[in-house]
Amino acid sequence: MKQRTGTEDARGGTDTATHTGVRHVPHGGGGGGERHAGMSTQTWRLLMGMPSRASLRRMGSLGRAELTLLLRNRTALFMSLAMPVGMVLVSYVSAGNLESTGTSLGVGEMVLTAGIGFVLLLVAYFNPITAYVARREERVLKRLRTGEVTDAEILTGTALPSLALALAQVALLVISGALILDVGMPDQPVVLVVAVLLGIVMMVALAAVTAAFTKTVESAQITSLPFFMLSAVASGLFVPLDGLPDGVANVFRALPMTPVVELVRGGWLGGMTGGEIRLALVLAVVWTGLSVFAVRRWFRWDPRQ
Structure with a gap:
C-alpha cells in the first residue's frame, strides 16, 4: 500500500491503519510525523497509573490482533500451553524426590x-519476547509509533494475550491445588494475588528488555535462556532458600524472580512476617522499576535485520 506523506494526511484529514485494526492519526509536522525516540510523559503516566477508556480500546485492539497471530503460531501455542503442563509434571516428580530428603514442604506445596x-517464566516472559521481536522485524512496531498509540500501549497490547493466558493458568493451578493436590486454599490470598500480578508486570518488562538484544525470533530461545535457567535454579522455585548457606541464599534472594516466588509461597502457605512481605515487595518493585527504565532506555523499535 502506498503511504501518504505527512502533508497529504494533513490535507485529507484521513486516518491510516495497520493490520491490527488500530486507527492511526499521524502527528503533525516533521514530514512523516515520526515520534521522538524516548517515551512521552503520557506514556510514563500510563505505566504508573490507570489508562483512559481510549487507551484501553487501543490496547484491546492490539491484543485481539496479537491473539489471532498467537493462535496461528503452533510453536508459541506449544510454549504457552504444553510446556507449563510439562514443567508441572517435572516439578511433581522432583518434589517427590525432594520430600524424601526431609524438606518441610509437601509435594503439592512445592508443585504449586x-x-x-x-x-510466569514460560508464558509471561518468553512469549512476549517472540512477539516483540517478530513485530519489530515486520516493522509493525515502527508503523504503530507513527499514530496516536503510545509506546506503553504498544508494548502492553502486544503482551495482552500472554498476560491473560498466564492469569488463566495460575487460576487453574490454584483450583487444581485445592481440589486435586489437597493443598487447600491460599492462607493469604491478597499476598498471592499481588505476587502474581507484580510478577507478570516484571516478566513483561524483562521480556521487552530481552527483546532489545534479540535479533530474530529464533534467537529468542538463546537470549532468554540465561534468565530462565537462573530463575529456575536459584529463585527457590522448588524449595525455600533457607536450606542453603547464608551467603549463597542472600545472593539468590537479590535475584528478580526470588521475591515473587517467596511472596507466592508466603501467600499460599502463610508464615511470612509483615517485615518479610514488605521487603519482598520492595525488592520486586525495584526490579520492576529497573526493568521499565531499561525498556525506556534500550528498547529497539526499528528492525535489526
Missing part, C-alpha cells in the same frame, strides 16, 4: 509454587 513460577 514451581508451577506458578514456570507459568
Whole structure:
C-alpha cells in the first residue's frame, strides 16, 4: 500500500491503519510525523497509573490482533500451553524426590509454587519476547509509533494475550491445588494475588528488555535462556532458600524472580512476617522499576535485520 506523506494526511484529514485494526492519526509536522525516540510523559503516566477508556480500546485492539497471530503460531501455542503442563509434571516428580530428603514442604506445596513460577517464566516472559521481536522485524512496531498509540500501549497490547493466558493458568493451578493436590486454599490470598500480578508486570518488562538484544525470533530461545535457567535454579522455585548457606541464599534472594516466588509461597502457605512481605515487595518493585527504565532506555523499535 502506498503511504501518504505527512502533508497529504494533513490535507485529507484521513486516518491510516495497520493490520491490527488500530486507527492511526499521524502527528503533525516533521514530514512523516515520526515520534521522538524516548517515551512521552503520557506514556510514563500510563505505566504508573490507570489508562483512559481510549487507551484501553487501543490496547484491546492490539491484543485481539496479537491473539489471532498467537493462535496461528503452533510453536508459541506449544510454549504457552504444553510446556507449563510439562514443567508441572517435572516439578511433581522432583518434589517427590525432594520430600524424601526431609524438606518441610509437601509435594503439592512445592508443585504449586514451581508451577506458578514456570507459568510466569514460560508464558509471561518468553512469549512476549517472540512477539516483540517478530513485530519489530515486520516493522509493525515502527508503523504503530507513527499514530496516536503510545509506546506503553504498544508494548502492553502486544503482551495482552500472554498476560491473560498466564492469569488463566495460575487460576487453574490454584483450583487444581485445592481440589486435586489437597493443598487447600491460599492462607493469604491478597499476598498471592499481588505476587502474581507484580510478577507478570516484571516478566513483561524483562521480556521487552530481552527483546532489545534479540535479533530474530529464533534467537529468542538463546537470549532468554540465561534468565530462565537462573530463575529456575536459584529463585527457590522448588524449595525455600533457607536450606542453603547464608551467603549463597542472600545472593539468590537479590535475584528478580526470588521475591515473587517467596511472596507466592508466603501467600499460599502463610508464615511470612509483615517485615518479610514488605521487603519482598520492595525488592520486586525495584526490579520492576529497573526493568521499565531499561525498556525506556534500550528498547529497539526499528528492525535489526
